[in-house]
Amino acid sequence: MTSQHASGPQDPPTTPIPLPLLTHPAAPERGPERRRGRLRVTALALAAGLLGGGVGVAGGYLVADRDQGVVTSPGAAPVNAASTSLTGVENAAAVASRSVVDVAWSTGRSGAEGSGVILTADGAVLTNNHVVEGAVATGAPITVTLPDGAKRPARVVGRDGGSDLAVLRVDGASGLTPAQFGDSAGLRVGQQVVAIGSPLGLEGTVTSGIVSALDRSVSGRTDLGTAVSYRGVQTDAPINKGNSGGALVDLSGRVVGINSAIATSDTSDGSIGIGFAIPADQARQVADRILGAAR
Numbered sequence: 001m002t003s004q005h006a007s008g009p010q011d012p013p014t015t016p017i018p019l020p021l022l023t024h025p026a027a028p029e030r031g032p033e034r035r036r037g038r039l040r041v042t043a044l045a046l047a048a049g050l051l052g053g054g055v056g057v058a059g060g061y062l063v064a065d066r067d068q069g070v071v072t073s074p075g076a077a078p079v080n081a082a083s084t085s086l087t088g089v090e091n092a093a094a095v096a097s098r099s100v101v102d103v104a105w106s107t108g109r110s111g112a113e114g115s116g117v118i119l120t121a122d123g124a125v126l127t128n129n130h131v132v133e134g135a136v137a138t139g140a141p142i143t144v145t146l147p148d149g150a151k152r153p154a155r156v157v158g159r160d161g162g163s164d165l166a167v168l169r170v171d172g173a174s175g176l177t178p179a180q181f182g183d184s185a186g187l188r189v190g191q192q193v194v195a196i197g198s199p200l201g202l203e204g205t206v207t208s209g210i211v212s213a214l215d216r217s218v219s220g221r222t223d224l225g226t227a228v229s230y231r232g233v234q235t236d237a238p239i240n241k242g243n244s245g246g247a248l249v250d251l252s253g254r255v256v257g258i259n260s261a262i263a264t265s266d267t268s269d270g271s272i273g274i275g276f277a278i279p280a281d282q283a284r285q286v287a288d289r290i291l292g293a294a295r
Helices: 088-099 129-138 280-294
Strands: 034-036 039-044 054-057 060-063 100-107 110-118 124-127 142-145 151-160 165-170 192-197 205-221 227-235 247-249 255-265 275-279
Touching: 088 100, 088 192, 088 205, 088 247, 100 124, 100 129, 110 129, 110 192, 110 255, 124 129, 124 280, 129 151, 129 165, 142 165, 151 280, 165 280, 192 255, 205 255, 227 255, 255 280, 275 280
Parallel strands: none
Antiparallel strands: 034 039, 039 255, 054 060, 100 110, 100 142, 110 124, 124 165, 142 151, 151 165, 192 205, 192 247, 205 227, 227 275, 247 255, 255 275
């Protein structure tokens, strides 16, 4: 994939947006980039690196200290929306947070941390392939942190590299709350959505925004060279490295997308209001196929 540079104003691109995927930020490499003005799409929304709060960013370390004023919900059972009068973003967070987990692995100096969505009560979890691809390649153990804070080992059931999806099985899990899936084909531009995941390792973080565009053509390669291509949902809900594999939900708390990628600027590797999610309809089909093949 070669670099392309815009020479002046142009219509929105109809060719896929290239997204080189970062999975080893202790020494991240910048892949090919496509410029429109000062924007470059360079990084997948994945927090990969030292576990326990340290997240590699642009060759350095950003330490996310959960005791210094950062408001998240790690280790706490979400509010039962059925027993309250919550509406809007609060309702979406209360419903969907019960079904979003943290996914992490490490070995030596490499590792990754992302998010996942619970599919079944007995521990099937959907995440991005790029979150766990390195673990498969190195044989590193995978740990899933459940919504109640419990940490459990997990194994990869199956992967679909092209759609950047993977299904895990959490060992010894029971009584989990499966996510409710919505109809991503019915999404509307301007519709309010909520992103839930573990940006920078901060489990249970909730952000909100809108659907900015639909049917965006997104493509690229993972750090290990796997080609990725999908028609994505674009959102301005803040998504950062670590949100990969987490849920994009509507205000009813139904999953309408699996957060997977962000655009970054020349000055920031964090959210600039352009994120991409794999549509829930596609994600559910791939997950069902993987689980069916494993039976």
